Amino acid sequence: MKALVFKAPHQPIELEELPAPQEGENEVLVRIHAAALNHRDVWMTKGLYPGLKEGVIPGSDGAGISEGKAVILNPNVNWGTDPGYFGRNYTILGMPTNGTFAEYLSIQRDRLVEKPAHLSYEAAAALPLAGLTAYRVLFSKCRLRAGEKVLISGVGGGVALFACQFALAIGAEVYVTSGADWKIEKAIEMGAKGGANYRHDDWHKILHKASGGFQVIIDSAAGDGFGQLLSMCQPGARIGLYGGTRGNINKVSPHLIFWRQLEIYGSTMGNDQEFQEMVHFVSEHKIEPVIDSVFSLEEAALAYEKMNSGAQFGKIILKID
Amino acid sequence: MKALVFKAPHQPIELEELPAPQEGENEVLVRIHAAALNHRDVWMTKGLYPGLKEGVIPGSDGAGISEGKAVILNPNVNWGTDPGYFGRNYTILGMPTNGTFAEYLSIQRDRLVEKPAHLSYEAAAALPLAGLTAYRVLFSKCRLRAGEKVLISGVGGGVALFACQFALAIGAEVYVTSGADWKIEKAIEMGAKGGANYRHDDWHKILHKASGGFQVIIDSAAGDGFGQLLSMCQPGARIGLYGGTRGNINKVSPHLIFWRQLEIYGSTMGNDQEFQEMVHFVSEHKIEPVIDSVFSLEEAALAYEKMNSGAQFGKIILKID
Known part of the structure; x- marks a missing residue:
């Protein structure tokens, strides 16, 4: 072979x-x-x-x-x-x-x-890999529900795109970030409500204002920008972290975490039951x-x-x- | 008056x-x-x-x-x-x-x-204030169970001491940190299994080895040492953060968070039901x-x-x- x-x-x-x-x-x-x-x-x-x-x-x-x-x-x-x-x-x-x-x-x-x-x-x-990772972080960990506002960073990657599609499928309000404007536009064509290019100044302030704050954020970058993600959170928000392409997390205000009662979930891959559920979810919602x-x-x-x-x-x- | x-x-x-x-x-x-x-x-x-x-x-x-x-x-x-x-x-x-x-x-x-x-x-x-804060972060957020290993940082403060007493009351294995050796000794007299002075070199490595890793960590310091706390976590550990006396969180490895599937909960105070539960818990366990x-x-x-x-x-x- x-x-x-x-x-x-x-x-x-x-x-x-x-x-x-x-x-x-x-x-x-x-x-x-x-x-x-x-x-x-x-x-x-x-x-x-x-x-x-x-x-x-x-x-x-x-x-x-x-x-x-x-x-x-x-x-x-x-x-x-x-x-x-x-x-x-x-x-x-x-x-x-x-x-x-x-x-x-x-x-x-x-x-x-x-x-x-x-x-x-x-x-x-x-x-398999990307869908499973997206399913676990979005649903098992961050418990995203219909109508909630979710920010998905780095759209274009496999996991981020499945997270985007899964969130849209249940009726969440999806926002995205990317370093490339054309990827944001593509995500908006798919149904995302808005997005911001993290290479622009004040991108997080603009996105915070446009959305009114997020209940869920899905990220795989970490790095120095992680604190900016947290600054866009509504009280009680859940943040799912499934990667760290930008390295160590720095300059994060603990006050933001405890005063807003934020929940941060590390997540990667998913268990066998989540795999079954994810494939069933894709069938049910006819996700392409x-x-x-x-x-x-x-x-x-x-x-x-x-x-x-x-x-x-x-x-x-x-x-x- | x-x-x-x-x-x-x-x-x-x-x-x-x-x-x-x-x-x-x-x-x-x-x-x-x-x-x-x-x-x-x-x-x-x-x-x-x-x-x-x-x-x-x-x-x-x-x-x-x-x-x-x-x-x-x-x-x-x-x-x-x-x-x-x-x-x-x-x-x-x-x-x-x-x-x-x-x-x-x-x-x-x-x-x-x-x-x-x-x-x-x-x-x-x-x-009231300290007991409520300890109760919410320890039980509602971090879901501490009997037999689990829990690290409570900065023992001596009101919340940390209640967390210590509440954890001991349900049969958890408690470890503490402090900047003062005599406070660690007092906590051990109360029933804590061990502790480390965070002013000493390699304190987190010693504590990690002594405990075998923690399922729950309760912290109100944050700062540059927060990553050291995470390095002592078992997979799936829950970390409760209820303060930030040492300022911004820096140098935290995202890999540690997602690969070990850690959960970080910001928490402060507690709701009215938790207050009732906390007072009942103190009565039931005759906590002094x-x-x-x-x-x-x-x-x-x-x-x-x-x-x-x-x-x-x-x-x-x-x-x-």
């Missing part, structure tokens, strides 16, 4: 011809039809991901056919017994265990969930994942480059015919 | 002879037998409290007799309709409305709660508030000085015979 292989940090991912995998105990073979890239796939190539193992097939997101059924794959490996947080043996599909950037994958049978009928394989492959671009396995280098550039709006898909 | 009066910022609180108050609508007269100081009383004298009004009798905490019944006073004024956070008209007894540093106070009847039978007036007066010292109204300047010094261990009481 064709497969992409992680050779070593700072070396390109290589397309290789490998024997198809053997089914292990409780496992079943899946013919992957589409996969999707995540930031972690790029971080691996830079040596910036823990527990790297050479010779592994990367890829956390995938959809395909198994035993005649169209399925998408739950990327959790060994979440553990506590729904609140993953256990010590938790990993994500695609490192250190083989992932979805191949024609075939042998995987535990309980990782398979029926593909939503309204989605193509490409669209379904966009869902935003796809930035589709590449073949042969074009993997281009796909990785696009992911690395940060210029995408939506998921980057690998189509595996 | 005798009463302490706030004249203006940077002027001493004065003892005056005033007419006893008239009962307003739905109000009832309370003969105050004991009151307690809080940091806010000192901040007012420094002009560091919002909405200062000259000529007001300060004091948030009080216990006394009303209509023949021994009562303690709920210091919430107009919490509002949402149990999650106080509304716009919320204030705390003792500024801008007259408080407990006087022989008599006229107050809304629904502010009175029966004094726990096992407590003296002095001990009961220690409870820690009293640092007792002064008369005539000795108010000494009491304020002691509060300002930060040298106290427990509440500073004004006895009003």
Whole structure:
């Protein structure tokens, strides 16, 4: 079979011809039809991901056919017994265990969930990691409800876009931020009420005034701007943090946190039940994942480059015919 | 009647002879037998409290007799309709409305709660503000359970000591920090399992190792040390922040927050139901508030000085015979 292989940090991912995998105990073979890239796939190539193992097939997101059924794959490996947080043996599909950037994958049978009928394989492959992360932070952690005002930072990324779509689907009032005006405009076309470019001066004051303050904020930047997000919160607001692309949090007023009774939730990925719920939610609300671009396995280098550039709006898909 | 009066910022609180108050609508007269100081009383004298009004009798905490019944006073004024956070008209007894540093106070009847039978007036007066703040942050926000490991920073302050006592009462494993070794020793005498002096190098590493990590942390310092508190958290830990004596939060790793699925709750004071629950909890568990010292109204300047010094261990009481 064709497969992409992680050779070593700072070396390109290589397309290789490998024997198809053997089914292990409780496992079943899946013919992957589409996969999707995540930031972690790029971080691996830079040596910036823990527990790297050479010779592994990367890829956390995938959809395909198994035993005649169209399925998408739950990327959790060994979440553990506590729904609140993953256990010590938790990993994500695609490192250190083989992932979805191949024609075939042998995987535990309980990782398979029926593909939503309204989605193509490409669209379904966009869902798992980003959809799960968005679902947990937005609903399980921040408990977003219809009619509430929610700010989603860095729209354009996979998680942020799903958060945007999920929030719109339940009838929340969505605002976004981005460093690119065109991404804000695209989000508004999708149904967001407004947005602001965080490269402009006073962006947070403008957004605060326009919205009247937020009940929920979903962020993956952290950094020096985190305090500005908090300054836009209504009393009792919930803030979900699922990443930290801008590094350490600084200059945050504790007074703002305790006086406004704010709640800050760290969140990443989600448990197996949340995965099931997320796929069901996508089916129920007929959500169509935003796809930035589709590449073949042969074009993997281009796909990785696009992911690395940060210029995408939506998921980057690998189509595996 | 005798009463302490706030004249203006940077002027001493004065003892005056005033007419006893008239009962307003739905109000009832309370003969105050004991009151307690809080940091806010000192901040007012420094002009560091919002909405200062000259000529007001300060004091948030009080216990006394009303209509023949021994009562303690709920210091919430107009919490509002949402149990999650106080509304716009919320204030705390003792500024801008007259408080407990006087022989008599006229107050809304629904502010009175029966004094726990096992407590003296002095001990009961220690409870309201600090006990309510500790109860909400520890139980309503951080959901502390028996057997869990909890770290309480800055032990010696009123809220921290109640948090310590409440946590011990339900069977949690309590650790403390302080800048003074003798306060840590006192907390250990009370039942705490261990503690560390945050002025020593590597205090957080030592405490992390001794405890194996915390499920709950209760803090009112914030500042540059907040990230060190987070570094001692077990996955899924809850952190309650009810103050910010060390100023802005800096150098906090977002990775720690999202990867360990931490929950950070801002909290201050508590709603009326929590006040009732707190007093009931104190009765049920026969908790005896820690009293640092007792002064008369005539000795108010000494009491304020002691509060300002930060040298106290427990509440500073004004006895009003």
